[in-house]
Amino acid sequence: MGHAIRRSARGVGALALALLTVSCSGTTAVRGGDASQTPEPVAAAIRVAPLDRATGVPTDATVLVAAQGGTLQKVVVRAVKGARGSLPGILSADGTQWRSRGTAAPGATYEVSATAVNEAGAVTETTSTFSTVKSKGTFAIESLLPSEDLTGLTVGVGMPVMITFDREITDRVSVERNLLVSTSKPVLGAWHWFDSRTVHFRPKTFWPAHTKVRVEARLAGVHGGGGLYGAANRTLDFRVGRSQITRGSTLTHHLIVRRDGRVVRRIPMSAGKGGVWKYHTTSGVHLAMSREPVTIMVSPGIGPGSPGYYRMTVYNTVRISNSGEYVHSAPWSVGSQGAANVSHGCVNVSPANAKWFIDNTLIGDPIIITGTPRRLEPTNGWGHWQEDWKQWLKWSSLKHFTTEKA
Structure with missing residues (x-):
């Protein structure tokens, strides 16, 4: 599609070398050639790994077929028991080696059929x-974001790719190796495991605007640990839209919205008032998580009749954390917006500005707040950008990431 995050290949070269030292595997037949030639042509020898009748072969083992004294004409690796289909493969430029691509199904039997020919035309099968x-x-993948239901598949430049599995993954290396992200523009990125069922991807810096992204979870037959294997593959295509980054300061009481580097809106705001209830807006790189025309807000941990309790209906809200923070319409605090912090932790703006903001925000747009004593936690909503690149890589199972044209 453009550029792909690539992983290092497994020991294919060493295995190919080993093929030259083992005896022919399977049943071999030689036919053809010209009997009048003296001496008779030496037939090509075909080597196959795994060896004939091998059992317990890992699903991600590479099937290698090599021809010695000739070139391969045809190689087919097909399931004959316990699965359907064939393994795709690639032939070397000189025609002497073939190796499989992808993974086999667990608990299945495969048949390898190969044909080679030498310079004299003698055929070996x-x-x-x-x-x-x-x-x-x-x-299997339980959830994959972004999704069409959530975003319409056009997202902001801060949007991560988020995968949740239905079972715990203990062989993270095998799984992560088969999660491929391809992009239309060069991107350096990495996966990050938050726990044994959750792995997310983000670039080192925000996505380039107008980038097309394809996520391929090639998990069918991949070992997930504990004898579990991937049930199916999944593919996701989405597009990164224009670059819109909003910055707000609780000290200057304004949001500045920049689109592709140009200021398009200055919005007076009022943030968390702090105080005894510690109603602080979190400082950090938030992402727009949802756009909600109507939201019912209830005071956290405080019941009806208690001091500080509230329950209110709020309109045109953009969620920015899991701890109940939104950018939303607050007609009751318009007099303080641009001058003082009086909210319970949300970012209050006028009804007109709230309508503009929800209409002009994509899921995944960065909303960066500064000036408060409370820091946004990396796991509070989509606080992925709260970790620097070194911290992000710390929880990746693969340590080398390069980008190149697909």
Whole structure:
């Protein structure tokens, strides 16, 4: 599609070298050639790994077929028991080696059929089989964001890719190796495990505006740990829209909205008033998480009749954290907006500005707040950008990330 986050290949080269030292596997037949030639042509030898009738083969093991004294004409690796379909593969430029791509199904038997020919035209054919390790169960993606329901698949420049699995993943390396992100513009990014079921992806810096992104979770047959294997593949395509970044200070009491670097709106605001209830707006890089025409807000941890209790209906809200922070319409505090902080922690703006903001915000747009004593936690909503790049990489299972054209 453009550029892809690539992972280092497994020991294919070493295995290919090993093929030259093992005996022919499977059943081999030689036919053709000209019997009048003296001496008779030496038939090409075909080597196959895994060896014939091998059992317990890992699903991500590379099938290698090599021809010695000739070139490969045809290689087919197809499931004959316990699964359907064939394994795709790629032939080397000189035609002497073929290697599979992707993963096999667990608990399945595969047949390898290969044909080679030498310079004199003698044809060698071989057939072998191998069986993969058995599965104790499967895992699948429970949720994948962004989604069409949430965003319409056009998102802001801060939007992460978020995957939640339905089972705990203990073989994170195998799973992460099969999560591919391709982009239409060069992007350096990495996956980050928040726990054994949750892995998210973000670039080192905000996405370039107007970037097309494809996420391929090639998980069918991939080991997730504990004998669990991926049940299916998933693909997600989305687009990053214009770059819109909003910055607000609780000291100057204004939001400044910049689109593609140009100021498009200055919005007077009122933030958390602090005080005994510690109604502080969090400082940090927030992301727009949802756009809600109507939201019912209730005081956290305070019941009816208690001091500080409130329950109110609020309009045109943009959620920026999981701890109940929004940018929203607050007609009751218009007199303080631009001058003082009087809210319970949300960012109050006028009804007209709230309508403009919700209409002009994409899910994933950065909203950066400064000036308060409370820092946004990285796990409070989508606080992914609260971790610097070094911290983000600390929770990745793969340490090398490069971008190149797909």
